[in-house]
Every structure is written in C-alpha cells, then in structure tokens.
Amino acid sequence: MTMTNVQPHTTLANAPLGRAVRITRLHHPRKEIATRLRELGMCENALIRCVLRGNGNMICEVQNMRIGLDNRLAGSIMVTAPEEAGTA
Amino acid sequence: MTPPAAGSRTGLFRTVRKHPAGALKARTVALVGNPNCGKTTLFNALTGLRQRVGNYPGVTVEKKEGRLALQDGIQCTLIDLPGTYSLLASAPDEQIATDILLGRASHTARPDLVVCVVDACNIERSLYLVSQLLDRSVPLVIALNMVDAAERNGITVRLRVLERELGVRVVPTVASKRRGVEELKRVIGQGAGAAGKSRQWRLPEPVQRECDELIGLLDEHHQLKGPDAFDEAAALLATDTADLERMVRYDPVLRDHVRRDHQRLEFLGVDRRSVFVEARYQWIRTLCAEAVSQEPRNGDTLTHRIDRIVTHRVWGIVIFAGIMALLFQSIFTWAALPMAWIHDGFDALSLLLTRIIPPGDLRNLLVRGALGGVAAVVTFLPQIILLFLFIGVLEDSGYMARAAFIMDRVMGRVGLHGKSFIPLLSSFACAIPGIMATRTIENSKDRLATMLVAPLMSCSARLPVYTLLIAAFIPARSVLGIFTAAGLTLLSMYGLGLFAALGMAWLFKKTFLKSSVPVFLMELPEYKIPSIRSVLVQVAERAYSFLHRAGTIILGASILLWFLASYPRMDGALPAERLQHSYAGLAGRFIEPVIRPLGFDWKVGIGLVSSLLQREMFVSTMGTIYNIDNANDEGGQASLRDRMNSDRDPATGLPTFTALTAVCLMVYYVLAMQCLSTVAVMRRETNSWRWPAFQIAYMSALAYGVTFVVYRAGLWLGLGG
Ligand SMILES: Nc1nc2c(ncn2[C@@H]2O[C@H](COP(=O)(O)OP(=O)(O)OP(=O)(O)O)[C@@H](O)[C@H]2O)c(=O)[nH]1
Numbered sequence A: 001m002t003m004t005n006v007q008p009h010t011t012l013a014n015a016p017l018g019r020a021v022r023i024t025r026l027h028h029p030r031k032e033i034a035t036r037l038r039e040l041g042m043c044e045n046a047l048i049r050c051v052l053r054g055n056g057n058m059i060c061e062v063q064n065m066r067i068g069l070d071n072r073l074a075g076s077i078m079v080t081a082p083e084e085a086g087t088a
Numbered sequence B: 001m002t003p004p005a006a007g008s009r010t011g012l013f014r015t016v017r018k019h020p021a022g023a024l025k026a027r028t029v030a031l032v033g034n035p036n037c038g039k040t041t042l043f044n045a046l047t048g049l050r051q052r053v054g055n056y057p058g059v060t061v062e063k064k065e066g067r068l069a070l071q072d073g074i075q076c077t078l079i080d081l082p083g084t085y086s087l088l089a090s091a092p093d094e095q096i097a098t099d100i101l102l103g104r105a106s107h108t109a110r111p112d113l114v115v116c117v118v119d120a121c122n123i124e125r126s127l128y129l130v131s132q133l134l135d136r137s138v139p140l141v142i143a144l145n146m147v148d149a150a151e152r153n154g155i156t157v158r159l160r161v162l163e164r165e166l167g168v169r170v171v172p173t174v175a176s177k178r179r180g181v182e183e184l185k186r187v188i189g190q191g192a193g194a195a196g197k198s199r200q201w202r203l204p205e206p207v208q209r210e211c212d213e214l215i216g217l218l219d220e221h222h223q224l225k226g227p228d229a230f231d232e233a234a235a236l237l238a239t240d241t242a243d244l245e246r247m248v249r250y251d252p253v254l255r256d257h258v259r260r261d262h263q264r265l266e267f268l269g270v271d272r273r274s275v276f277v278e279a280r281y282q283w284i285r286t287l288c289a290e291a292v293s294q295e296p297r298n299g300d301t302l303t304h305r306i307d308r309i310v311t312h313r314v315w316g317i318v319i320f321a322g323i324m325a326l327l328f329q330s331i332f333t334w335a336a337l338p339m340a341w342i343h344d345g346f347d348a349l350s351l352l353l354t355r356i357i358p359p360g361d362l363r364n365l366l367v368r369g370a371l372g373g374v375a376a377v378v379t380f381l382p383q384i385i386l387l388f389l390f391i392g393v394l395e396d397s398g399y400m401a402r403a404a405f406i407m408d409r410v411m412g413r414v415g416l417h418g419k420s421f422i423p424l425l426s427s428f429a430c431a432i433p434g435i436m437a438t439r440t441i442e443n444s445k446d447r448l449a450t451m452l453v454a455p456l457m458s459c460s461a462r463l464p465v466y467t468l469l470i471a472a473f474i475p476a477r478s479v480l481g482i483f484t485a486a487g488l489t490l491l492s493m494y495g496l497g498l499f500a501a502l503g504m505a506w507l508f509k510k511t512f513l514k515s516s517v518p519v520f521l522m523e524l525p526e527y528k529i530p531s532i533r534s535v536l537v538q539v540a541e542r543a544y545s546f547l548h549r550a551g552t553i554i555l556g557a558s559i560l561l562w563f564l565a566s567y568p569r570m571d572g573a574l575p576a577e578r579l580q581h582s583y584a585g586l587a588g589r590f591i592e593p594v595i596r597p598l599g600f601d602w603k604v605g606i607g608l609v610s611s612l613l614q615r616e617m618f619v620s621t622m623g624t625i626y627n628i629d630n631a632n633d634e635g636g637q638a639s640l641r642d643r644m645n646s647d648r649d650p651a652t653g654l655p656t657f658t659a660l661t662a663v664c665l666m667v668y669y670v671l672a673m674q675c676l677s678t679v680a681v682m683r684r685e686t687n688s689w690r691w692p693a694f695q696i697a698y699m700s701a702l703a704y705g706v707t708f709v710v711y712r713a714g715l716w717l718g719l720g721g
C-alpha cells in the first residue's frame, strides 16, 4: 500500500478512508475538547484510521475502539502519513 | 526528579485505611472505570442486584449502592459509579464519579478500596484512568473485564507483567458470565488494595522542573500539597497564557511565574497543552508493548460490516425508520392475543364477583369501580412488555450509540448533538430515565434543552391511551400489506412527539439557551447479541412496576372515582344522567367550557382531570365511568371501546367520541405534561422549581394550541361527524 496520496499535513476530515494516519496536532479552539480527545487516546503521535463516513460525521478507529465524531471536530485534528511523522 | 507529593511515595498514604476490628462502619468499595466496560454488570454479579446495563456508554448516571458479602462473612458497601475516561470530569455524570473517588462528595465518604474495571479489549485507554488513580495513591484492585471478548479478538494480556508494573492486583473477569467474580471477592476481602506504584510516567526534563517549582509555590502561597498540587500545576502550565489574567484566585507572584514558565517552554518548543497526556500515554504504550499482544486482524470485523449498512448515509435512516415502524406495528399485532386473554380473564372475574356478591353498592364498587378501572389498565400489559423488550434489545445490542450517530445531523439542525438523541430515545420508555440520561451531556445549556423536551417523547404511560382510542376509533384497514392504519396512527403519534421535541429544542436553543456549536464525540461499542437474561430482567422490572401501580394508585383512584361518579344518589334517573349529576360529572362539566374548543365534552373532562398526575389514569377513568354508565347489570361484557364508541350525550344526543375527538385527544396527550413524577425529577435535576414550572407551562400551552388547531382543521375538513 502506498502513502503517496496522503498530504503531508491534512486534517482527519480529509484523511483517506481505511488508512492509518498519525495525529500531529489538535487545535480545537475549546481547550476542554482538545483535552477530551487526548484522553480518549486521540493524542499527538497516536495512530488513527477513518473507517466510515456518515452524514456530516465519521467513524474512526483509535487503539481498539471505534469513535464517532463530527466533521467539524475532525477538521481540527491535523494528521500526517506515518512516515512523515518522524520529522514532526 | 522530585515526586509530586513526598508523602505518597514514602508509603505514608499507601496502606489501606483499616477500620478497627468490629467497627460499626462497613468498608466502602467503589467500582470505577471507563464507560461501558461492564461496571454495572460486575456490580450486579457481586451484589445480586439488578441495576440497568446496556451496551452503550452512559447507562449508569448516578451512584448506586449495594451490599457485598465477602467470603469470611464480612459485609461491605459496594458503590457502582457512572463511567469516566479520566479524573478530569467534563459531564455531570463523570463529575459524580470523580467527586466520590476523590472524596469531594459531601454525602459519600471516600471509598476505602477502589476496584477499577478495565476493558481487556481496550487496555491502553483504560490505563489512562488507572495511571491517574495510581498518582493519587488510591487503594486499588484491577478487574480485567471482558477477557472473553479480548480472547475472541486475539488479544493476550500478561497479567503478571501488569501486576508487576502497576503494583496492584489484577483479577481477570467475565462479568456477564460471572467468571472471576469469586476470585475478585477474595481479593477484595484480603484488603489487597495496595496504592500501587505512583507516577511512573516521566515528563520531559524542563517540564518536570517547571512543575516542581510551581508545586513549591502552590504550597507556599495556597497551602496546596500532594497530588492536588501536581494537578493544579499541570493545569496552570497547560492553560492559555491569556487566561491567566482572569485567574485572580491565584497569587500574583504565582501568576507571574507561570507566565514566564509558558514563555520558557514555548521557547524550548514544548507543546504545553499536550505534554501531560502525551507523557502518560508514552508510558502506557511502553507498558502495553510488554504486557499486551494482539494478533493482526485479517479482514473486516463484524461490527464494521454491520456499521457499513446501519450507519450508511441513506440506509441508516431508512433502517432506523423501519425499526420504529416495526416496533409500533408489532405492538398492535403481537399484543392483540394476550390482551384478549387478559380481557377475558377480567370478564370472568367480574362475572364471578357479580354472582357471589348480592346486588348493591358493594358489588357496584368492587365490580364497576375497582375492577373496571384496574382491568382497563392491566389489559395493556402485553403492549408495555413488548415495548420494553424492543427497547432492551436496542440498548443491549449496541444500536443506541448508532442511533445517536445517525441522528447527529438532524440534531445538529436544532442546535444539539447526536448524544442528546439517546435521552430522547430512552424517553420512549419513560421520561424519567430520559431526563436522568442527560447527565452525559457536557454543555449545561444543551443538557437543559434536552431535559425540557424529553417529556414530549411518547412514554409507555401514553401507550394505553393511544391504543384504547385507536382500537375504538381508527379502522383496522391494512396499508402497504404489512402495516395497518392503527399501527401507522400510533407511529404518527410517536412521530408527532419527536417532531415537537425537536421543534421546541430548536426554539429554546435559538433563544434563551444559545451556546457554542455542539461537538459530537462518542465511543461506538462493538455489537453483540443482547443478553437475554439482562433484557428479561429489565422487562420484568418494568412489568412489575406497571402492575404495582395498577394495584395501588390506580386501584385506589378507581375506588375514589367510583364514589365521585356514583354520588350524590339520584334514584330513578337513567345511569347516564346519574353520572352527569354526580360529583365527578360536576367536575367534568365545570371544566367543560375550557375544553369545549378542543372538541372534548364533560366526560372526557373527567378523564383529563383524573389523569393530571399520571397519564394511564385516563384509561382507568374511562373504564370506571363507562362501567357505572352501563345499564346492563350483568358484568362488563361489552368491551370498553365498544361502549365508548356507541356513547352519546344524553342531553344533545351527539356522540361523545368521534374519530376526530379521538385524534384530538391523542394529540393532547402527546403534548401535555400530565406526569407528577417527571415534575419531581426535573425539580431534582435542575435544583429549582423554575424549570419544571416553565416546562408545565409551555407544554400545556402547546398541547392546548395544537389540539385546538387540529380540531378546527378537522371540522373544516368535515371530519366532525
Ligand atoms: N463479552 C462480555 N460482555 C460484557 C462483560 N461484562 C459486561 N458485558 C457487557 O457489556 C455491556 C456494558 O455493560 P455495563 O455493565 O452496562 O457497563 P458499564 O460499565 O456499567 O457502563 P456505563 O454505566 O455506561 O458506564 C453490556 O452489554 C454487558 O452485557 C464481559 O465480561 N464480557
């Protein structure tokens, strides 16, 4: 599987379906929401995979769990293909 | 590196606080853990109680207590708590859990031992909470639950490694099959709550240094020590520099110091916001690399395959609507036969009573008053059972969380998020658990909006009212082969309730409950086959409470109503006239001018008044007054619905009920408050009379207004006859 079409830095909302990406940065304006995301395992450097897209929201897999989140929230999660993560 | 709290490491706080032998106060043991990891299932297995379980996060929203008998005859108090992901609570239900854990709750003492339930399929995330508990030197035992599911998913956990690294006992359990429960009891009995190894995770060197300095300052200026000081320091370092200005509760010296810390860390390129969580997870990952191994998965999981269909953009909604339609249709078709049996049973009973009791007031009171009212309500038991069976299956399969996911878009339109849909769905059973379930909503305005509209969802108490009226006045024509007009009418009543709830929520969120855009973030559990036992236990509980109400409140009210409807005596008058001139009739006629514009006459008025506090009472009232009304002295052969159908006003000769009145009545019951228990819960949850009063006011106005419009429109369309 090639990673060529994962932009070096994109948001989770635009991440390709079914492929693991690495979270580089959370920049939600509300701090408590960023904290909640981190506590749920969606912290910087974690691997995440978007598996399904719904109506304005999506399902992701982090560790072994499935998490539903809306696209606006996913838009505040910056991700990158796993190889590029080393430089971040 | 200096430890956050000297005491916690030197062992001062490590030992379990032991009560002197024979002390009166029993030890309290608390169950904590992430949402949906099986805490309540374990609680039930340990105590033999039957608290609600379900396969979605946020089932338990309040503290529950039970007795735990340990092997050597020692009794403990076991507390089941709402799930939480961390000790930094963000929703009211999590707040309850963390307050009790940290000994901040006024009514509950800090637990002597904490059993942290860890989901074996999700160890990394669960260990986040565990590490927070370890930092606070909480006496801890870990129940590694769902090891069966972990095995199925190819996950192996090395218990010894976990025990060694955490310094606490780890007991594998399968709570749903009671496996490991005895062993857990034994470990609890040994008081094996070691406080474990605290603070094993390491912060990057500069952050730790700043932290230590801050802890020193917090102690100096605010007398804050131990883990509290560490948490406070961490929060101060992670906060926005601009926010410091407003944190006037801190000493200016301290704030200045924090400001300089922020600059230093920024200069070093440290992300202050993420470093604390990140450092914890770093440690967890290292630990899990040694303690947990997982076989690589090949192919899609069953859950994923189901989700592909069930949460599909189009099919998801279609499936949801289909499930609802099936529910309401089956309530009619499947319940018909057992309802007929119950009806026949009561008929036989009333016939028997008529035979053995001599004619007179006593016979009338028993057969017509008491039995008539109770029978009218109890007949609906099969429908109630079916409804709860359906809800139980939805809750325990994992579908509830998906319903929230699918409805997120719709809820977003009215300014709420998908999570608010779960309390609304629960309100199909009863508004009380629905209102309680709003405790999982973080934003207090969103939560209030959801609570305010939850009673608009049609609860099980309305079901008898709907079905009585539908059975009597809506023809049983079949529609599209599988549905009937009756089933569809019922569906539209539930639809109207949902529509009204969403509309009002939109209005509230647009006006006095404005808040920032809601954020949808929710864990979606794996699907599983619902546990027959736990579903049946819940159905039995509901059925029992329904029968209990019928046998107590409704029985009492029916007897009272019989007196009110039979006195003052008017010998020689026709039964219908007697009722009209009785006390009940008087009351009905008193409010008739108010309800006349809705198409209701005084007889309906009696029902409306008596059901003010409880909705099913409408049905028992009809059962009682139509029994008294019945000229035929030989028991209740004609069914209630036939009698209602053929009833005419003695004065005007007009039918009391028409199809239009029936529809208007149903609409009224969809929208009106008519439930004392809901008012009480609203009062408790909002801690004021203001919101329940507002709720009664707006719902009454809505009910009156909409019913009026429906009645007028119906008359205009010529449906009045
Ligand atoms: N396979 C499996 N399922 C379990 C086990 N323990 C509990 N469950 C199921 O997991 C689901 C959640 O159980 P609950 O006891 O309601 O979980 P909880 O932790 O109390 O959840 P909240 O109250 O929402 O925080 C239910 O469907 C249980 O039947 C277990 O050991 N193995």
Ligand SMILES: [Mg+2]
Residues within 6 Å of the ligand: B039, B040, B041, B052, B053, B059, B060, B081, B082, B083
């Ligand atoms: Mg629970």
